[in-house]
Amino acid sequence: MTAWGALLGALVGAGLLLIAARVRVIVRPPVEARVMPWLRDLPAATRPRSPEPVSAAAGVFGPVLRAAADLVERTLGGSASVRRRLERAGIDRSVHEFRIEQVLWGVGGFALAAVWALVRTLSDPGSAVASLLVCLIAFAVGVLARDNRLTAQVRARERQMIAEFPTLAELLALAVSAGESPVVALERVVRRSAGELSRELGRVLADVRTGTPVGAAFDALAARSGLPIVARFAAGIAVAVERGTPLAEVLHAQAADVREAGRRELIEIAARKEVLMMVPVVFLVLPVTVLFAFYPGLLGLHLVTS
Structure with missing residues (x-):
């Protein structure tokens, strides 16, 4: 009986020690929390990134997106230009991550075109091939739109x-x-x-x-x-x-x-806007003014002749 009591006491003590060790590990701040205050002035590009939680969707679709990003990279190329524009835009992403964003934009365009194609196919079953072609074009447009968006971000930042x-x-x-x-x-x-x-x-x-x-x-x-x-x-x-x-x-x-x-750029922009402002004046306001000026005379001539 004494041996059983000693064994149970030893098991309880070991369990308590394991719980205390685990609580100590949980309560202790991680290495990143202790080091990052000393690296606060470092730029974001050189800071160590904390591991991001991987979701189920990322685990399922991640390999497919990475393979599609590699295909886009081999098709479009220009990784040096993309890296340069990412740096000029102040975006802390790699070229591969940007290619994944391009694929996601392309998938979004493909999804919108697929909804339209589905509605059209239900009404016209013979247009399935043309609808598929439109979906592929929408995917390509989405990929290129993300590239144009990066260029716009660079210009806005500059x-x-x-x-x-x-x-x-x-x-x-x-x-x-x-x-x-x-x-x-x-x-x-x-x-x-x-x-x-x-x-x-x-x-x-x-x-x-x-x-x-x-x-x-x-x-x-x-x-x-x-x-x-x-x-x-x-x-x-x-x-x-x-x-x-x-x-x-x-x-x-x-x-x-x-x-x-x-100031010179502002003057140039104002000059271009002045030319654009003449378009509605010439093609909308001026014809209406001429119509109001000549219509009463035409109406009077018509009454005289009749």
């Missing part, structure tokens, strides 16, 4: 960066003129601003904090930027840091150039 550039350049020039170093001035501007260009400068600041030389960090910004003005800005700061040339005057001049270029 327009926003151009709009932000004069203000940020003036702030940097003001901080440098006050006696701060370029890195300290950059940190101050990034901390007090928001926007796409501010995120790019934050990425430069994060590279500098992780040991990259200031000139090399700004050279990387110039290399990955698709805007000549941003590339000149980065190259100017890199040269100023390496050779000790005056930086405030360069920043003021670049900000003035960007504002002048913005």
Whole structure:
């Protein structure tokens, strides 16, 4: 009887130890939660990603989507161009993930065309082949539409960066003129601003904090930027840091150039809009005006002749 009691006590103690060990593992914060506060300034592209939960749909359709993405990649090609546009658009995705998005857009277009084809086939059974062709065309249109959407995202982001550039350049020039170093001035501007260009400068600041030389960090910004003005800005700061040339005057001049270029672009857009505004005037307003001017005279002539 004593042996059975000792055995039961040992089993209960072992169970309690297992429960305590498991609770300790559950309560203990994960490695990511302990490390990520120290990596807060790193850009999103270099942060370690946490493993995302895999759903049942992803497990079932994932291999099919990846195979379709590989087929789209082999058919369209241009992975270097896609990677470049993803970087310029500030999208933290790989080329393969973008190809999967293209496949999903194509599947959406195929589904919409399939609904239309089903309704048409029910009323006209002989149009099944033409409906299938329309569905395939809709799939291709969806794939290409995602590519065009990426190009539009790049242009929108670059327009926003151009709009932000004069203000940020003036702030940097003001901080440098006050006696701060370029890195300290950059940190101050990034901390007090928001926007796409501010995120790019934050990425430069994060590279500098992780040991990259200031000139090399700004050279990387110039290399990955698709805007000549941003590339000149980065190259100017890199040269100023390496050779000790005056930086405030360069920043003021670049900000003035960007504002002048913005005014010229606004005038050009206004000129194009003025031509477009003439279309309804010539083809709608003018015919109605002529009709109202000549119709009473025509009516009077008709009454006289009759």
